[in-house]
Amino acid sequence: xxxQQSITEMLTSLQRxxxxxxxxxxxxxxxxxxxxxxxxxxxxxxxxxxxxAGKMDEAYAAGNAPPLAGxxxxxxxxxxxxxxKTTAGSxxxxxxxxxxxxxxxxxxxxxxxxxxxxxNMDEFAMGSSNENSYYGPVKNPWSKTAVPGGSSGGSAxxxxxxxxxxxxxxxxxxxxxxxxxxxxxxxxxPTYGRxxxxxxxxxxxxxxxxxxxxxxAEDAALLLEVMAGFDPKDSTSLDxxxxxxxxxxxxxxxxxxxxxxxxxxxxxxxxxxxxAIQEAIRVVESAGAKVTExxxxxxxxxxxxxxxxxxxxxxxNLSRYDGVRYGYRCENPADITDLYKRSRSEGLGKEVxxxxxxxxxVLSEGYYDAYYRKAQKIRRLIKNDFMEAFKQVDLIxxxxxxxxxxxxxxxxADQISMYLQDIYTISSNxxxxxxxxxxxxxxxxxxxxxxxxxxxxxEARILNLAHRYQMETDWHQRTPGGDIL
Amino acid sequence: MxxxxxxxxxxxxxxxxxxxxxxxxxxxxxxxxxxxxTQACAIDLALPGVLPVLNKDVYRVAVALGLAIGAKIxxxxxxxxxxxxxxxxxxxxxxxxxxxxxxxxGQVEILLPxxxxxxxxxxxxxxxxxxxxxxxxxxxxxxxxDLNRAGIPLLEIVSEPDMRSADExxxxxxxxxxxxxxxxxxxxxxSEGSLRFDxxxxxxxxxxxxxxxxxETKNLxxxxxxxxxxxxxxxxxIGVLESGDKVKQETRLYDxxxxxxxxxxxxxxxxxxxxxxxxxxxxxxxxxxxxxEIRQRMPELPREKASRFVADYALAQADxxxxxxxxxxxxxxxxxxxISGDARLAANWVRVELLARLKTxxxxxxxxxxxxxxxxxxxxxxxxxxISGKIAKTVFEALWQGEAGNAQSYIKQNGLVQVSDVVELxxxxxxxxxxxxxxxxxxxxxxxxxxGFFVGQIMMQTxxxxxxQRVNKLLKSRLG
Numbered sequence: 001x002x003x004q005q006s007i008t009e010m011l012t013s014l015q016r017x018x019x020x021x022x023x024x025x026x027x028x029x030x031x032x033x034x035x036x037x038x039x040x041x042x043x044x045x046x047x048x049x050x051x052x053a054g055k056m057d058e059a060y061a062a063g064n065a066p067p068l069a070g071x072x073x074x075x076x077x078x079x080x081x082x083x084x085k086t087t088a089g090s091x092x093x094x095x096x097x098x099x100x101x102x103x104x105x106x107x108x109x110x111x112x113x114x115x116x117x118x119x120n121m122d123e124f125a126m127g128s129s130n131e132n133s134y135y136g137p138v139k140n141p142w143s144k145t146a147v148p149g150g151s152s153g154g155s156a157x158x159x160x161x162x163x164x165x166x167x168x169x170x171x172x173x174x175x176x177x178x179x180x181x182x183x184x185x186x187x188x189x190p191t192y193g194r195x196x197x198x199x200x201x202x203x204x205x206x207x208x209x210x211x212x213x214x215x216x217a218e219d220a221a222l223l224l225e226v227m228a229g230f231d232p233k234d235s236t237s238l239d240x241x242x243x244x245x246x247x248x249x250x251x252x253x254x255x256x257x258x259x260x261x262x263x264x265x266x267x268x269x270x271x272x273x274x275x276a277i278q279e280a281i282r283v284v285e286s287a288g289a290k291v292t293e294x295x296x297x298x299x300x301x302x303x304x305x306x307x308x309x310x311x312x313x314x315x316x317n318l319s320r321y322d323g324v325r326y327g328y329r330c331e332n333p334a335d336i337t338d339l340y341k342r343s344r345s346e347g348l349g350k351e352v353x354x355x356x357x358x359x360x361x362v363l364s365e366g367y368y369d370a371y372y373r374k375a376q377k378i379r380r381l382i383k384n385d386f387m388e389a390f391k392q393v394d395l396i397x398x399x400x401x402x403x404x405x406x407x408x409x410x411x412x413a414d415q416i417s418m419y420l421q422d423i424y425t426i427s428s429n430x431x432x433x434x435x436x437x438x439x440x441x442x443x444x445x446x447x448x449x450x451x452x453x454x455x456x457x458x459e460a461r462i463l464n465l466a467h468r469y470q471m472e473t474d475w476h477q478r479t480p481g482g483d484i485l
Numbered sequence: 486m487x488x489x490x491x492x493x494x495x496x497x498x499x500x501x502x503x504x505x506x507x508x509x510x511x512x513x514x515x516x517x518x519x520x521x522x523t524q525a526c527a528i529d530l531a532l533p534g535v536l537p538v539l540n541k542d543v544y545r546v547a548v549a550l551g552l553a554i555g556a557k558i559x560x561x562x563x564x565x566x567x568x569x570x571x572x573x574x575x576x577x578x579x580x581x582x583x584x585x586x587x588x589x590x591g592q593v594e595i596l597l598p599x600x601x602x603x604x605x606x607x608x609x610x611x612x613x614x615x616x617x618x619x620x621x622x623x624x625x626x627x628x629x630x631d632l633n634r635a636g637i638p639l640l641e642i643v644s645e646p647d648m649r650s651a652d653e654x655x656x657x658x659x660x661x662x663x664x665x666x667x668x669x670x671x672x673x674x675x676s677e678g679s680l681r682f683d684x685x686x687x688x689x690x691x692x693x694x695x696x697x698x699x700x701e702t703k704n705l706x707x708x709x710x711x712x713x714x715x716x717x718x719x720x721x722x723i724g725v726l727e728s729g730d731k732v733k734q735e736t737r738l739y740d741x742x743x744x745x746x747x748x749x750x751x752x753x754x755x756x757x758x759x760x761x762x763x764x765x766x767x768x769x770x771x772x773x774x775x776x777x778e779i780r781q782r783m784p785e786l787p788r789e790k791a792s793r794f795v796a797d798y799a800l801a802q803a804d805x806x807x808x809x810x811x812x813x814x815x816x817x818x819x820x821x822x823x824i825s826g827d828a829r830l831a832a833n834w835v836r837v838e839l840l841a842r843l844k845t846x847x848x849x850x851x852x853x854x855x856x857x858x859x860x861x862x863x864x865x866x867x868x869x870x871x872i873s874g875k876i877a878k879t880v881f882e883a884l885w886q887g888e889a890g891n892a893q894s895y896i897k898q899n900g901l902v903q904v905s906d907v908v909e910l911x912x913x914x915x916x917x918x919x920x921x922x923x924x925x926x927x928x929x930x931x932x933x934x935x936x937g938f939f940v941g942q943i944m945m946q947t948x949x950x951x952x953x954q955r956v957n958k959l960l961k962s963r964l965g
Contacts (some may be wrong), residue, residue: 080534093533100527102534199534205764234536235766313764316566319577320531324630336628340570363568363759372761 002027003162004479007071007219010165014060014070021053021060021070025114028072032116032163038139040148040157042077043085044117052114059112068226069112074167076155077118078125079105079210080199088201089121089133089151092321092328092347102199103231104168104210111226116164119154123349124318125172125203127151128421129411130179132351137408140183141480142446146405149179149421155213156183161480166214166223170200172207173306174400174425177437180213181400181449184439186466186476187213188220190459192432193238196231202317204310205236207429216476217438217466221245224459240457248460249467254288256465259393263299264424270403276441276448277399283472284397284465294393296385301378302427303419308362308375309430314352315359321347383431390455395465398424400437400449424451434459438466439475447475491688493719494696495654496646498683499661500639501671502615503546509614509638510537510580517677525617525632531575536765539564543638544769546670547587547612548779550640553664553786554607556591561770564612564763572630573617581641583760586611587769593664594788595656596806605657606645615639634678640670646685646696651715655708658682663787667812675706682711686718688726697722698732702739702746714739717746790815798828807836814850817857824861827868834864838878842885855884862892873953876901905952910943910959913951917942918963928964936960 002024005013013019019027029046049072059065080086080098087093101109109115122132130138130153138153140146141161148157152169156179159167169176171189180187188211195210202208212223225246230239260281265274285291323329323343330342345353362371389396402423411418428435433456437449450469454462470476508515511528528535551558565583588610594602617635619628642661648654662680666673673679687699702718705711717739722732737746785793787809794805794815808818814835821831839860843850863880866872872880880892880901889895896902904910917939918925928935939960943951 080532086533088533096533098534099532197534198536201533202765233538235538236536236764312761316568316576316578316759316761319568319570320533320575322570322572322577324572325530325575326532336572360759363761365757365759368759368761 001162003031004477005165006216007068007165007214007222010071011068014056015065017060021056021114022050024070025049025053025072025116028116028164031161032158035141035161035163037144038141038157038161038163039136040120040138040154040161040163041074041117042087042089042120042135042154045081045084045115046117048084049114049116052109056112056114066110066112068108068222071113071165072116073108073113074116074119074155074158074164075105076121076152076167076169078121078170078201079118079168080201081105081115081118084118086118086201087134088125089123089135090348090352091134092344094134094328096327098199100199103196103233104227105199107226107229108168108223119152119158119167121154122151122175123352124201124314125151125170125175125208126314126351126355128174128178128418129406129408130154131408131412132349134349139408140405140446142184143405145407146446147182147408149182149401149405151175152179152187152213156180156185156187159183159185159213159215166212166219168210168227169213170203170208170210171425171429172204172209172310173429174422176211176213177400177425177435177449177451178421180437181439181451182405182447184442184447184449184475184478185213185215186217186220186436186438187211188224188436188459188462189428189434190224190228191238191434191457192429193236194228194240194434194457194459196229196234196237198231198233202313204313205317206313207306207310209429217436217463217470218246218249220436221249221463221467224463228459238457243460245460245463248464251464252288253284253465253468256289256395256461257393258284258289258291259294259389259396260291261296261299261389261396261398262293263296264398268402268420268423269399270443272441272443273399273401273404273448276443277397277450280440280450280469281397283469287468287472289465292393294389294396296382296389296396296427298378298381298385299423299427302382302430303423305375305378305382306422306426306430307358307419308371309379311355311359312363312372313359315356315363318348318352318356323347379430382427386427386431386433386453386455394454394458394461396453398451398453400424400451404443404446404448428453432456434462436462436466438469439478440469440473441475488719488723490691491719491723492691492693493649493715494646494687494689494699495648495650495715496685496699497644497648497654497658498685499642499644499658500615500681500683501550501642501661501665502679503543503638503640504669504671505540505542505546505638507540508636509540509543509612511636513636515637517674519633521629521631521633523633525635529575529632529636531577537580537763539766539769540638543612544587544771545779546638546668547610547640548771548776549668549783550642550665550670551588551591551610552776552780552783553668554588554591554593554610554642556607556610557589558771558776559585559587559589560772561585561768562587562611563768564766565760566763568759571616571619572628573619573632573635575617575632575635579614579616580763580766581613582611584762585768593657593660595653595660597656598652603647603653603656605647605653608643608645610640610642613639613641646687646699651712651719654684654715655712658708658711663810667787668784678706681706684711684715684718686715686722687732688719688722697726698734700732700735700737700746702737703749705739710739710741713741713744714746717744721746784812787812794818798822798832800828800832804832804836807840808832811850817850817853820857821861821864824858825864825868827864830864830868831861834860838881854887855881859884859892866892866896870905870952870955871902872896873903873950875953876903876950901950903952904947904950905955907955907959910951910955911963913943913946914939914956914959914963917946925964939964
């Protein structure tokens with residue numbers, strides 16, 4: 001079935017005219033319509049999707065189709081798309097039509113992708129379950145009462161349910177990898193600065209990074225090749241050449257040095273997840289990789305450091321949402337103070353407001369040194385831990401999440417428990433190193449993800465290991481409907 | 486107690502709008518006077534997802550100014566976010582430099598009105614973006630926001646509290662104004678907001694070593710307002726302290742209509758800006774070679790130029806200072822000297838005639854209708870005796886009004902060349918002497934005032950074209 005094809009297979013089918021781009025787009029648009037209960041999408045852009053698909057059909061006919069011509073994708077609603085609503089999952093931006101397009105989206109458009117719509121997300125990327133959206137929670141395609149993870153929950157659910165060929169997401173503390181793990185798909189957060197942040201609504205500037213969510217490492221490689229690259233409009237963008245990730249996928253992993261971080265295998269890790277991870281490691285070892293134990297001693301400080309730095313940056317990044325120039329404005333403001341207070345109180349959700357308050361607090365006079373400055377120092381220690389580890393190993397493997405997808409509503413009252421979902425993922429954001437998650441099994445019917453962390457700009461090696469693993473196993477081909485290709 | 490029992494301590498913060506084509510963090514135009522909100526792009530509007538990119542020109546300009554004030558240029562500087570809410574600040578924070586500014590500790594030497602020189606320390610100068618404008622008057626209980634100004638590059642120059650009077654503060658402000666216009670760092674147009682002053686004023690008893698509580702008066706945009714605001718603040722503070730009260734540390738605004746300062750509404754002042762380093766911009770790292778390159782291309786500064794005028798053209802210091810007051814005026818003067826070959830005459834003409842005319846017509850030397858080459862030509866003709874000084878003035882006026890294409894043809898067409906020929910003049914003199922025997926006798930008898938009469942006669946005969954010096958000389962030798 002078309003939704004089970006890899007991107008490469010779809011491209012072949014399109015080139016051979018087995019079906020047209022328009023047919024392919026229509027196919028997925030129908031599936032989206034039929035899966036509305038998942039609430040994975042905020043906006044469907046069927047009109048433009050079909051127009052683009054038509055153009056790509058012409059391109060195939062003319063023989064000048066770009067590399068991903070006709071591939072249907074969905075974008076997390078955090079990326080500005082010109083002429084289309086871009087909400088960041090928030091009431092505050094429910095009326096915002098972006099007047100420009102994010103660089104990353106533009107690159108995918110130039111490559112010929114067909115944009116089906118914008119996916120649901122935790123408001124302003126703040127959340128680990130997609131329960132913080134103004135547009136309602138997203139359901140996990142594997143269990144309709146479970147969360148898909150967050151904040152890129154909509155994108156992960158869409159890929160897992162076969163509503164698009166691939167989707168984009170953002171990852172600030174784990175928001176690509178954790179939903180990828182919970183939805184049984186492949187997600188990559190590249191090195192900080194690898195993909196341009198121009199047009200990506202900011203949550204925490206020094207941590208945010210875009211990335212692909214797809215059904216395989218092979219698909220991820222194709223997408224990353226297009227998405228990555230220097231952008232002069234983003235001063236934090238890396239001016240480094242983008243490797244041909246696809247060409248490196250099949251490299252042998254014999255001799256690859258794998259590190260298992262002892263701090264990741266402590267109490268609190270779901271036992272089924274631990275088993276699945278250990279099995280995955282055995283597969284990798286049998287392909288010739290060498291496994292050693294390493295330590296990332298400052299792991300336990302990562303979450304507190306993150307929950308100081310991210311809210312601090314967010315508190316400033318979200319100040320622009322004030323009802324003055326665009327976005328939600330309260331009715332009949334009495335004066336500017338009233339306009340600010342009510343527009344922001346009414347337009348922003350609870351979690352967002354909480355993080356703004358925390359962020360303002362840790363930056364405030366008398367507390368800056370004790371909190372923000374201290375957290376940045378811890379950040380350097382965490383980075384140093386990785387640098388030390390990567391002297392001994394090439395990649396670090398471990399679980400992506402401590403537990404599989406939990407029930408909707410289960411953790412919403414327990415914020416700390418929610419925050420602890422990111423315990424394995426958050427360190428890589430603080431250090432800026434790349435990391436991905438691939439499906440490696442199940443825990444009581446819910447997907448389990450294996451996290452692969454690499455050194456700076458070593459996305460190729462992460463994808464290589466992921467692909468070699470996916471050549472030996474079929475977890476990534478399982479679908480919620482129970483089909484296997 | 487009188488004013489003399491108190492010592493006044495003043496520090497100035499000067500905000501200079503930098504002359505670059507585009508804004509500090511976006512490509513929008515910085516051109517003054519455009520229709521509201523036509524020069525504010527997505528970045529300036531703080532739309533979701535936008536990012537700042539540093540305009541490298543701005544850096545070059547800041548380094549040039551740093552060099553001109555003998556300051557330390559930091560090879561590494563960092564931008565910070567200064568957080569507060571105001572509708573003309575779209576992001577809800579201003580990007581500025583707090584801990585690691587581009588320029589640190591420098592100093593300038595200013596000339597006080599009494600002729601003495603004084604060194605004023607400069608603590609630092611840092612880059613930041615300007616906010617938009619809030620217009621309160623025209624919108625019926627609402628405020629209009631114009632974001633054209635949002636993002637214009639500013640250099641904030643912070644002085645040490647080294648000034649001890651409003652006069653000193655004004656002298657310092659004027660020097661900085663001259664310096665930034667000299668370096669073409671700013672257009673110096675204060676009515677357009679290119680330069681704004683914040684004055685920090687405190688007073689203490691002359692016997693005290695500790696500084697008193699200071700107040701800040703913001704957004705003064707003329708030297709006159711600066712002087713008045715300072716003096717008003719000093720008097721007010723003296724009044725407060727003498728009545729036994731304490732001066733409250735606060736921010737104030739100057740009202741030019743009432744000529745007084747008043748406190749800003751407390752809502753306008755933010756106590757805690759929650760500064761943190763700007764994560765969207767990298768620290769700026771420059772090399773010594775970059776600084777050196779800028780140093781090589783620095784123009785001559787006002788003091789240097791004036792000294793050179795004294796040395797090269799034998800001008801009096803005061804005249805040299807005046808001619809070097811702006812680099813354009815200095816250049817005009819020198820071009821005139823080059824063409825005319827007479828520095829003294831050129832200095833007089835530029836200093837007196839030209840400056841007067843510029844003032845009455847209210848134009849700047851950059852818009853002067855008489856090119857230096859033309860004025861130089863006219864002066865050269867005075868020097869070689871072709872025309873008199875008086876005729877030269879009419880030629881100059883004609884050039885100014887645009888009635889003359891160029892001096893040479895104008896002089897020729899109107900037959901303005903002086904009669905200097907001795908033979909011709911002597912025959913005219915003979916004629917005048919012969920026809921006015923009575924006056925000749927009276928002159929010889931001692932009525933020397935009659936020289937003017939004889940000169941006048943010659944002038945009449947020649948329709949004003951006789952060379953007056955020569956006529957005088959010849960008459961003297963004839964009449965004795």
